Amino acid sequence: MPWSRPDGLVAVGAAAVDLVGYTVTTQMDRGHVPVAGCPVVVAAALLLLARRRAPLTVLAGVLAVHLALQWTGSMGQQYGAATVVALYTALRHHRPAVGAVAVAGSVAVLHFGHPAATEPAAVALAANVAAALLVAATATAVGRWQRGTEIRRQLDAERAVSDERRRIARELHDIVAHHLTTMQLLAGGARANLDRSPETAREALVTLEGSGRAALREMRHLLDVLRAGDESDEGDEGEATAPQPGIGDLDRVVEDSRRAGLPTTLTTDGDPAALPPGVALTVFRIVQEALTNTRKHAGPGAHVDVRLAFAAHEVRVAVTDEGPREGHPAARGSGYGLMGMRERVALHGGTLRAGPEAGGFAVRARLPLPAERQETHA
Secondary structure, eight states: OOSOHHHHHHHHHHHHHHHHHHHHHHHHHHSSOOTTHHHHHHHHHHGGGGTTTOHHHHHHHHHHHHHHHHHTTSSOSOOOHHHHHHHHHHHHHSOHHHHHHHHHHHHIIIIITOTTOSSOOHHHHHHHHHHHHHHHHHHHHHHHHHHHHHHHHHHHHHHHHHHHHHHHHHHHHHHHHHHHHHHHHHHHHHHHHTTTOHHHHHHHHHHHHHHHHHHHHHHHHHHHHHHTTOOOOOOOTTSOOOOOOOGGGHHHHHHHHHHTTOOEEEEEESOOTTOOHHHHHHHHHHHHHHHHHHHHHTOTTOOEEEEEEEOSSEEEEEEEEOOOOTTOOOOOOOSHHHHHHHHHHHHTTOEEEEEEETTEEEEEEEEEOOHHHHHHTO
């Protein structure tokens, strides 16, 4: 469609206002309404359908129609709704210099173009200039407001991303701290059994090696988050913390979703055993955030399907819903939750797609797994 629905509503509204104004003014001035002028007035307003694609052309067309009506005596000197909207659009879409020319041209056409105005009255000229300047001032004020709104929106988005990065950093810090605590216990156990039970000590050292490798990997992820430009608020670094949620906690999240009024199913394919804690945490957060978004936007009763596929080389996550039930229009969110998901997925080198699908909404993520786990499952 070459024009949007709001443009259509604006054109129809301008046509209605101008048609009423045309009818009233001609009836007062001439004692009757020239019927031939009515479709011309409507045609001028319909030019507004193309105002976003060709603002200056539309303004010129509207002014030409008004000039023709003035020369036929069907309309006096006035700013109609179509003229105001066309001039406003031209001012919003072009530089101030072009806008000044548009204002001057509008004043000239609407005031000096009337054949009966051989010597333009100062009062009428002042009224035309004031009307044009009012439109220009409105366009300038709205432009500044929209720019301020866009800046605030960008700042809010950046703040949301920063908050999510800090949260990710805190969670990864907890995972690393848990690994290091485990390594400390394993090292102590290996030392205690080194003389009495070398085999037990060897097994402890093998486990210690795996925990060290995992800790280094998570530490690299943590440093990637910190290099993004935000310092994490890690709390008490000396306190040993418990591991973050993982795949085993998804049953609880799904059950909470059901209790909140969302019929939710969870399907898993493959073995999630030995999944790296950072990847498991990311899967958990994706599902958790996707269910929260569905509860907010689709409303109660919307069926949600959560599918997890675990392979040797990757994990796939899909959270899909059927959209809001009849009588429950979908709400619109800020999209900050999706930003957080993308931050987490990008941290592991994965991909995420989120958007409308089959009348509902779908979140699909793919997370590659570390090479050592692939070798284990080969």
